[in-house]
Amino acid sequence: MKERERFKERRAITPVISAVVLTAVVLTLGGVIWAFSQGTMTISAEDYAESVIEMTDTISERFIVEHVAYIDTNLKIWIYNYGSVDIEVKIQVGSDTYSNEWREISRGGFSDVEFLDYPADSGDELVIRAYTRRENNAYYRFIVP
Amino acid sequence: MPTTDSSCRRGTSTIMGTLIFVGIIFSAFIPMMLVMRQADTLHEMRKHELECLEQERAMERLCLYVCPQGIDSPDVDLTIVNKGDVVAHVIKIWINDESESMNVEIPSMSEEELGPFNLDPENGDEYDIRAMTDRGNVYTSETGILTYQEGKWVTETLGIRLIFPSRPGKGSRNNRWLNELRITIADKDGDFLYSKYPMYWAISASENFFELESAGAYNIIIDIWCKEGGGYSGQHWENIYDGSHSITWPIGDPVIEIKFQIAGDHLIVP
Numbered sequence: 507m508k509e510r511e512r513f514k515e516r517r518a519i520t521p522v523i524s525a526v527v528l529t530a531v532v533l534t535l536g537g538v539i540w541a542f543s544q545g546t547m548t549i550s551a552e553d554y555a556e557s558v559i560e561m562t563d564t565i566s567e568r569f570i571v572e573h574v575a576y577i578d579t580n581l582k583i584w585i586y587n588y589g590s591v592d593i594e595v596k597i598q599v600g601s602d603t604y605s606n607e608w609r610e611i612s613r614g615g616f617s618d619v620e621f622l623d624y625p626a627d628s629g630d631e632l633v634i635r636a637y638t639r640r641e642n643n644a645y646y647r648f649i650v651p
Numbered sequence: 652m653p654t655t656d657s658s659c660r661r662g663t664s665t666i667m668g669t670l671i672f673v674g675i676i677f678s679a680f681i682p683m684m685l686v687m688r689q690a691d692t693l694h695e696m697r698k699h700e701l702e703c704l705e706q707e708r709a710m711e712r713l714c715l716y717v718c719p720q721g722i723d724s725p726d727v728d729l730t731i732v733n734k735g736d737v738v739a740h741v742i743k744i745w746i747n748d749e750s751e752s753m754n755v756e757i758p759s760m761s762e763e764e765l766g767p768f769n770l771d772p773e774n775g776d777e778y779d780i781r782a783m784t785d786r787g788n789v790y791t792s793e794t795g796i797l798t799y800q801e802g803k804w805v806t807e808t809l810g811i812r813l814i815f816p817s818r819p820g821k822g823s824r825n826n827r828w829l830n831e832l833r834i835t836i837a838d839k840d841g842d843f844l845y846s847k848y849p850m851y852w853a854i855s856a857s858e859n860f861f862e863l864e865s866a867g868a869y870n871i872i873i874d875i876w877c878k879e880g881g882g883y884s885g886q887h888w889e890n891i892y893d894g895s896h897s898i899t900w901p902i903g904d905p906v907i908e909i910k911f912q913i914a915g916d917h918l919i920v921p
Contacts, residue, residue, distance in 0.1 A: 525663055528663070528664050529663055529664060529667055531664075532664045532667045532668055532671070533667060533671075536667065536668060536670075536671030536672075536674075537671075539671070539675065540671055540674060540675050540678070540679070543675050543679045543680070544675070544678060544679040546679075547679040547680060547682070547683035548679070548682075548683070550683060551682070551683040551686035551687060552686075554686070554687050554690060555686055555687070555689075555690040558690040558691065558693070558694050559690070559693075561694065562693065562694050562697045562698075565697070565698065565701060566697060566701060568704070568787060569787075570787045570789070572743075572745075572783055572787075572789060573745055573748070573750070573781075573789075575748035577748065582748070584750075586783070586787060588785060588786060588787035590700075614785070
């Protein structure tokens with residue numbers, strides 16, 4: 507009887523240990539999953555918000571080629587950014603792209619771009635394309651005086 | 652007993668797992684959805700603002716009129732009429748390839764006069780004048796490209812065309828009018844541009860064109876040669892019209908037509 511009672515007392519320790527172990531495993535795994543999911547979802551949310559903001563900036567771009575002048579052999583182009591975001595532009599005349607660097611124009615700002623020695627005859631029709639880093643375009647048809 | 656023990660152990664872990672799952676939902680998933688939702692809302696708001704901007708840009712309508720101060724004056728005045736439904740903000744005036752910054756607000760259905768702009772023209776010079784608004788619209792002059800030749804501006808022909816109805820014939824005539832008119836046109840200072848200019852009034856209606864050098868208000872006086880009567884012993888001149896008319900070019904037409912009607916012993920303009 508005494509031995510049996512002693513056995514019963516010993517048997518009671520195992521379920522407690524196993525419960526503690528199981529709980530610890532669940533907590534550990536849960537914590538890992540929790541941390542992972544929180545990190546993943548935070549990154550996903552930030553990425554999504556950034557992409558939406560980028561998309562909003564893209565559709566917010568508004569600019570025009572406001573004037574083009576051809577003086578001697580210089581082609582000069584004025585661009586006006588009337589949108590609500592800053593833009594970076596490049597100019598393409600016909601199939602030639604000018605300037606390797608993007609030209610920044612702050613919102614509500616103007617910029618003039620000057621090219622030297624652009625070969626054109628009087629009466630030539632030039633299609634001038636201003637395009638931004640976000641891939642928006644503004645076109646201007648210019649007839650060389 | 653072992654079964655009960657195992658169930659009890661699983662119950663504890665199930666509760667813990669459920670708590671963790673609920674914790675993940677509340678601390679990660681829902682905030683992520685809220686951030687996404689907020690980004691979408693901001694995007695929609697911006698889209699709506701842009702639609703409004705585009706709509707306002709399309710509704711903007713300015714008419715730019717360029718008029719030299721005199722036929723040989725180097726100064727020109729710009730009149731901008733806002734015919735749109737929104738307030739326009741002119742930020743730049745282009746004169747050929749030179750620009751001048753402006754800051755002029757023009758309420759809807761009103762006009763603003765700018766200038767004078769000294770162009771210092773030389774023979775053969777041409778001036779393409781444009782106005783640009785903050786919404787990115789560029790308006791060219793309604794009066795076209797200004798040209799300076801032989802020491803003066805080449806402008807539209809300005810003038811007044813007088814159109815008379817059929818003169819009352821003998822059968823229906825109840826007045827003493829004959830077929831001779833004399834036309835006097837004076838400017839606002841009282842200087843006569845045409846003084847007692849003779850004109851024949853045909854029985855079938857007549858008209859005559861009087862060229863003028865500049866826009867402005869003009870007083871038109873018309874006398875007619877009459878038979879004796881009305882206190883006169885012989886044939887005489889009687890005044891049948893005295894009225895003021897304005898040429899508002901470049902905003903209005905360069906030529907105004909005045910169509911007269913007979914009302915008793917006078918002419919009227921309906």
